[in-house]
Amino acid sequence: MEMESRDGGSVFAHIPKVPEVPLYALQVAYGKDPSPLKLNLGFGVYRTEDGKPFILNVVRRVERLLVNDMSNFKEYLPITGIAEFNRWSARLILGADSPAIKENRVNTVQCLSGTGSLRIGAEFLAKHYPQHHTVYMSQPTYGNHPNLFSVAGLAIKTYRYYDPGTCGLDFQGMLEDLQSAPSGAIVLLQACAHNPTGVDPTIPQWEQIRQLMRSKGLLPFFDSAYQVCKTAEVASHVESQLKLVIRPMYSNPPIHGAAIAAAILKDRDLYNEWSIEVKAMNDRLISMRQRLFDALCDKGTPGDWSHITKHVGMFTFSGLNPAQVAFMTKEYHIYMPSDGRINMAGLGPKTVPHLVDAIHAAVTTLCLN
Ligand SMILES: Cc1ncc(COP(=O)(O)O)c(C=O)c1O
Known part of the structure; x- marks a missing residue:
């Protein structure tokens, strides 16, 4: 699109360039780094031990089933998404015995990702x-x-x-x-x-x-991405208003991911398979925490690193300061946000020693906080 102002310049010429969002800038810098040692501990995404993106087997399988199912359609979804996905997601989060579910006080809306869900919730609160x-x-x-x-x-x-x-x-x-x-x-x-x-x-x-x-x-x-209400009537009013928030934003959500999730959640065998795979993912994160902690202790890296095994989920706030992180990126090609957050899922048994060398050098060269 090229548009000219009256004086012949671009109508967008006044727009200042803003810096890249830091986490995305990190991703770009990582992509450009030719070092074979480079290690990406930035984005909060789950990876295999070799640092490769990971898709659960059960997801792959259901995806193939859906692709081959000729009765499947790609029509517009309702504004609130796939009803089955919403119903089973609420059960997953609140538990099958939840009184709020039994009394129809739960309102679940399929949105666009976590960010999109939060945005809908924020708009709803600002309005109501x-x-x-x-x-x-x-x-x-x-x-x-x-x-x-x-x-x-x-x-x-x-x-x-x-x-x-x-x-x-x-x-x-x-x-x-x-x-x-x-x-x-x-x-x-x-x-x-x-x-x-x-x-x-x-x-x-x-x-x-x-x-x-x-x-x-x-x-x-x-x-x-959902609210639990005090009565079924309030829940239905809330849903009607949520639709009015969504409609002018993106109208209705995409079908593909939610159809896969719904198929898994409602089938006992697929659900069990999914649970086993998720447990394996979690176990891998826990074992990486232990490995990193043990390796730092073995190397005698100054500081108390026990928080690494106490923290949960994908992230660990390492306690490294921005100068130490910058040092590790420059000298060891390790990419992580300047607040010292480590994505544990970005680590594998082969890369732990490299990270430990980097932390050790950073901590001994530039004092801890
Ligand atoms: C706490 C939290 N909320 C929301 C999001 C956004 O989720 P999505 O990437 O699905 O938009 C993230 C993603 O990292 C997150 O960690």
Whole structure:
């Protein structure tokens, strides 16, 4: 598209160039690095031990079944997506015995990815939650959270979450900050495997958070794409309004991924196969944590690295500072965000020694924090 202004220049000539989003810039730099030693621990994606992208066998199998099923269609979906996908996803998250599901108080909407789901939720709150237009989010949080809630028109505040001293949860700080948040404020919580820290509250801590939030009348917003309502009637009203948020944004969601997920979730054998594969993925992450921790201890790398085995999910906030990360990228071709977050799924048995050499050199050359 080429458009000219009256003076013959481009109508877009005034637009300033902005820097690349840091995590994507990292990906580009990794792609250009010719070193055979290069290691990508940036994006939060699951990989095989050899660092290759990974697709579950059960997903491949169901995908083939769907492709060969001639009764399959690619028509527009309803605005809220595939009903079966929504029903089975809610069961997966809330449990089959959930009273909220039995009483039809759950509203589930198939959106476009995690980001798209959050964006729909944020728009919905901005439009229909006049009580409070401030969202409290953990410090730190997933890098895109502040952007997507603020473009929806909500104000952003933070609550303490990560304690750099212990590389664990600053539970006291979190409770104090939630205690002093105004009644009715929205609190963004991550259900598990907190991004970017890998630090989750324990079950008893969650219970304390729940009690505090309830007593203060704070609105929990979990990083997932549905709301649980108090009555079936409210749930149906909410759904009608969610459709009005979605319709002018992208009209209706794509069919392919949700059809695969629905086929797996509703079939007992496929579901079992999926659970086994997911467990294997999780086991691999845990074993990588142990390997990395053991290797750092064996090498005598200064510092306490026990948080690596305590953190959960894909991420570990390593405790490395931006200068140390930059050093590791320059000298060892290791790519990770400057906050020191490591994607454990990017590691394999063959690459752990290289990472340990890099951390050791970084920590001994440039003092830890
Ligand atoms: C906590 C959290 N929320 C949302 C997202 C976005 O999910 P998606 O990549 O599916 O848009 C991510 C992705 O990294 C995430 O870690």
